[in-house]
Amino acid sequence: MAVTALVGAQWGDEGKGKVIDILAEKSDMVVRAQGGNNAGHTVVANGTVYKLRLIPSGILYKNTTCIVGNGVVIDPGVILSEIDDLISKGVDVSHLKIDARAHVILPYHLAIDELSEKARGAADIGTTKRGIGPCYMDKAERIGIRMCDLINSETFREKLAHNTKIKNDIIVKIYGGTPVSFDKIYADYTEYAKRLAPHVCDTSVLVYNAIKAGKNVLFEGAQGALLDLDVGTYPYVTSSHPVSGGFCIGAGVGPTLIKECLGIAKAYTTRVGKGPFPTELNDEVGEQIRKVGAEFGTVTGRPRRCGWLDTVILRFAVRVNGLTGIALNKLDTLTGLKTLKICVGYNKNGKRVDDFPADISDLEGCEPIYEEYEGWTQDISGAKSLKDLPKAAVNYLKAVEKLIDCPVKMVGVGPDRTQNFMIR
Numbered sequence: 001m002a003v004t005a006l007v008g009a010q011w012g013d014e015g016k017g018k019v020i021d022i023l024a025e026k027s028d029m030v031v032r033a034q035g036g037n038n039a040g041h042t043v044v045a046n047g048t049v050y051k052l053r054l055i056p057s058g059i060l061y062k063n064t065t066c067i068v069g070n071g072v073v074i075d076p077g078v079i080l081s082e083i084d085d086l087i088s089k090g091v092d093v094s095h096l097k098i099d100a101r102a103h104v105i106l107p108y109h110l111a112i113d114e115l116s117e118k119a120r121g122a123a124d125i126g127t128t129k130r131g132i133g134p135c136y137m138d139k140a141e142r143i144g145i146r147m148c149d150l151i152n153s154e155t156f157r158e159k160l161a162h163n164t165k166i167k168n169d170i171i172v173k174i175y176g177g178t179p180v181s182f183d184k185i186y187a188d189y190t191e192y193a194k195r196l197a198p199h200v201c202d203t204s205v206l207v208y209n210a211i212k213a214g215k216n217v218l219f220e221g222a223q224g225a226l227l228d229l230d231v232g233t234y235p236y237v238t239s240s241h242p243v244s245g246g247f248c249i250g251a252g253v254g255p256t257l258i259k260e261c262l263g264i265a266k267a268y269t270t271r272v273g274k275g276p277f278p279t280e281l282n283d284e285v286g287e288q289i290r291k292v293g294a295e296f297g298t299v300t301g302r303p304r305r306c307g308w309l310d311t312v313i314l315r316f317a318v319r320v321n322g323l324t325g326i327a328l329n330k331l332d333t334l335t336g337l338k339t340l341k342i343c344v345g346y347n348k349n350g351k352r353v354d355d356f357p358a359d360i361s362d363l364e365g366c367e368p369i370y371e372e373y374e375g376w377t378q379d380i381s382g383a384k385s386l387k388d389l390p391k392a393a394v395n396y397l398k399a400v401e402k403l404i405d406c407p408v409k410m411v412g413v414g415p416d417r418t419q420n421f422m423i424r
């Protein structure tokens with residue numbers, strides 16, 4: 001396994017948390033490198049459901065060092081409540097390390113996320129309203145407050161005083177909102193800092209040393225390729241880089257050190273938030289997938305939009321991430337559908353489109369071209385290998401491999417950590 005990156009290959013929620021938890025058993029280190037608590041990664045272990053947002057999904061194994069890298073944006077109150085929740089379930093969190101350079105989400109980021117979405121009206125992005133975009137904006141503007149600033153009370157006071165003034169002008173004068181209180185933030189965040197300080201260090205050094213020592217290191221992606229700020233469906237994207245290149249920047253490692261890249265996909269497609277979705281199903285099939293697959297957001301509880309598997313998207317994910325394999329989750333959710341459709345390309349005004357368009361306005365009028373595959377009715381949730389799957393399910397997997405020119409290496413047939421098997 002050595003050094004492996006794991007990324008979302010669609011619009012997020014592909015089951016990354018589950019796969020990381022499975023692979024983490026044999027890993028020495030799991031590293032998050034981007035996003036924040038917009039992510040919601042579900043791990044189901046021994047009947048207990050863990051919903052992780054900032055803490056890497058390797059946390060359940062006490063010998064796995066869990067890293068929150070410099071590219072992650074951290075809401076201290078949220079990470080502390082996650083820590084407390086894990087402790088209450090008997091999980092040891094002393095092996096959690098947070099990078100000193102990671103940026104901190106503050107109450108004014110949450111306020112601006114909310115107010116700017118409201119101001120966009122019908123053109124809103126449908127963000128998770130967790131302050132992610134505004135925090136990354138401050139990072140790019142070079143006024144962000146980092147973990148190393150937070151744990152130094154004098155630096156924190158100075159930077160917070162400066163930022164609160166500017167942000168309150170934006171909140172009040174531009175959006176007509178309610179100002180945030182410097183005193184309250186300073187008091188709350190000073191308490192958070194005391195509790196988080198023992199976890200803060202230079203994680204880039206830890207990651208490098210682990211790789212040099214030949215340890216098994218897993219990079220845990222958040223979100224998915226189509227939500228990438230640069231190559232995703234802009235502007236309906238998040239403000240970080242969920243593609244594999246994001247690990248280099250967000251964990252402070254060079255690209256030559258990452259050897260394998262596993263893309264996580266569902267056997268169909270989902271999306272939360274706004275933006276184009278060519279294979280979306282606004283009918284009873286979409287409803288059945290949402291119901292059977294329990295497709296409701298982990299973070300916001302919003303119903304996820306559901307549609308057929310789109311291999312134009314998966315080919316895009318293979319290309320922009322350099323995928324060496326795919327893990328296909330939730331094959332079990334398709335059980336009972338008589339005919340399954342896979343989108344193999346788009347038809348735009350009589351012309352075939354094989355590559356996912358760079359400009360989302362080019363997606364308008366793109367009609368999916370489908371191939372149809374026979375469904376199956378047998379319960380597959382106990383399958384432990386390809387031999388346990390009905391022929392139609394094996395055919396479906398083979399078709400996907402062929403259409404995306406990338407091997408399916410793992411299959412998911414249920415939410416529990418035992419309901420996954422390797423093919424290769």
Ligand code: GDP
Binds near residue numbers: 043
């Ligand atoms: P992530 O954000 O990529 O980690 O994915 P989420 O946890 O947000 O969403 C995936 C959902 O599907 C969770 O509720 C998982 O427990 C569930 N899940 C993951 N893999 C499978 C699978 O193979 N079958 C079924 N039925 N559910 C799965």
Ligand code: IMO
Binds near residue numbers: 008239
């Ligand atoms: P995981 O890691 C699915 C979506 C939001 C919105 C857009 C921008 O669980 O797969 P943001 O709050 O990031 O500024 O919102 O991105 N989004 C996700 N969708 N899974 C996620 O994370 C997501 N994180 C953000 O719904 O459309």
Ligand code: MG
Binds near residue numbers: 012
């Ligand atoms: Mg999720």
